[in-house]
Amino acid sequence: MNKFWTIVGHTYFSRVKSKSFIITTVITLTIIIGMANLPSIIDMFSGEDESDDVLVMDESGMYGDYLLEEGVSEGAGVSFENFEGTEEEAKEAVIDEEYDGLLVVTADEDNLPEGEYYANRISETGEQVQIEQILQQLKVMTGTQEAGIDQQTLDTIYAPVTLQTEQLDDSARTAEEMNQSRGLVYAMLFILYMTVLIYGQMIATDVATEKSSRVMELLISSAPPIMHMFAKIIGIAFLGLTQIIILLGGGYFAIQANEGSMAGEFFEVMGLTNNDPIIYVYAVVFFLLGYFLYATLAAMLGSLVSRIEDVNQLVTPMVMVIVVAFILAMMGLSMPDSTLITVTSYIPFFTPMIMFLRIGMLNIPFWEVGLSIGIMVVTIVLLAALAARVYKGGVLMYGKSGSLKDIKQAMKLSKKE
Known part of the structure; x- marks a missing residue:
């Protein structure tokens, strides 16, 4: 077990100290802070507090006094x-x-x-x-x-006309409940989407990098490939x-620093308050299941290539799947x-996003x-078993690669071990 945590630590610290991680984190954090301060920045450059001074010439002799009344243009x-x-x-x-x-x-003429x-x-x-609206009000009057x-x-x-509504289906969520959950659903979808794209690619690239530098041969001689695969997944996690x-x-x-202009309004609009606590539990569960599903798949695909240049080609099908899932989830927000x-x-492969979407927007039975x-747990177990065999043989494969057909060859090599 010490070997497992040694590999986890090596994977984590080698990445967290890298320039790419530091630069990406700093840039993203800067963007987030900038967006949190966006209202202040806009006010700084737009000069919103200053009114536009407009001259009025009343050739009709009837409407000038109205336009100059205090409160008309307020x-x-x-x-x-x-x-x-x-x-x-x-x-x-x-x-x-x-x-x-x-x-x-x-x-x-009228x-x-x-x-x-x-x-x-x-x-x-x-x-x-604004002037057109003022004239329109004057015309109506x-x-x-x-x-x-x-x-x-x-x-x-x-x-406004009075329209009273009453929901007959007790199991359906009200519009207020759906609005309260919508912000959390949005956040979950985007975080999972970005996590799979970024860290899934990182896992595959990390495996390919170790193979290309021949470090993999030393690692698998000191620890079983299956241990190495899951240690790498945990380290990247x-x-x-x-x-x-x-x-x-x-x-x-950043938001707290702008509490007066943004914080309360932001959380209220995004619906990140007053949610049922069980929704947050489901968010964590489906996020973890989604990560391990795609991370296991990424590690398996990364073990098939021996050059970093081939990683993108092999992980493209996985990326397309998560993109389709994300698009379906975005469509599902309205239906x-x-x-x-x-x-x-x-x-x-769609469940982490779409089932959580349904949980957040509908009252669905627990079953x-x-x-x-x-289904996800069984799929992860089966995929992990397949990935372990492919990884065991794939890390020993060198030369030109980049096709899913290499899975068969990797499984043959794993039997010889």
């Missing part, structure tokens, strides 16, 4: 100012950037307001959008007054756990009770969860 980021000069003088002031824009208000807006730069998300409709009647018409803790810890403290999602949740976990 919250729209626009500040109106009456201009008594000519239109050309007003345009010159805008060109010289003394003001941000010029609004010329006229009346159409005595309803319309306007022309002039600015140095016009964009789809500029202040003209003027039109209703002309039609003899008072404001109270108008407010009654535009008030500890490495991944270290990186996840660093990133989650950094993200947590978790569909037949496609239900059936694929029992396919072992379905137990059945999916049982």
Whole structure:
């Protein structure tokens, strides 16, 4: 057993001290901290607190006073100012950037307001959008007054309709419960997806690297290949756990530092609060099962190649499987009770993502969860037995490789040992 932990330690420390691990962790942590501070950064550069100063020329003689009333442009980021000069003088002031824009208000044939807006730069998300909304409100108000409709009647018409809902299926989750779980489901899907892609590739590459440097011959002479395979899987798991803790810890403290502008709102929107504790237990269970399933497969594939260049070619089918699972899970967020999602949740390579999706978004019977976990455990055991035989023979294979057909040759070599 000491040999097992020696290999685990060697795998872990050789990776955790590597420049690639340190650089990747620092860059990712920087991105997370940057996203946590995004509202502050946007405010710093956008100058949101400053209103756009817009000149108003009322050629209709009817609407200028309304636009200049206090509170009309409040919250729209626009500040109106009456201009008594000519239109050309007003345009010159805008060109010289003394003001941000010029609004010329006229009346159409029905005595309803319309306007022309002039600015140095016009964009789809500029202040003209807010100005258009203000004019629209003015048009509605003027039109209703002309039609003899008072404001109270108008407010009654535009008030939201009352619709009471009652759920008849007691086993179905309410919209509130689904929203509470959605954030955790998102987090689980992305973490598992990235973990399999990054650390699965790392396991396969690590095995290929040791084979290419002939270190493997020394390792298998001191410890059985099966022990070496699972020690490497555990060592990379500890490495991944270290990186996840660093990133989650950094993200947590970054969000806490911006608590006033982000933290409460973030957790509420993402639904990371008020979840049933059992969902977190399932998240850990399916994450671990998914990792060991794909990590075992990656170690087996990595043992078949003797050159690092061949790793990507051989692990591509595994990557495609996890990509398909991720796409199905993303689709399932909007239709978790569909037949496609239900059936694929029992396919072992899809189960970690899709069954957890169903657990988070639906109230499914415990036997379905137990059945999916049982199928995964059996699959991992069978895959581990196959991987152990392939790994035992694969680590002794050198020369050109990179095809799944090499599995047969590896199994033949394992019988000779």
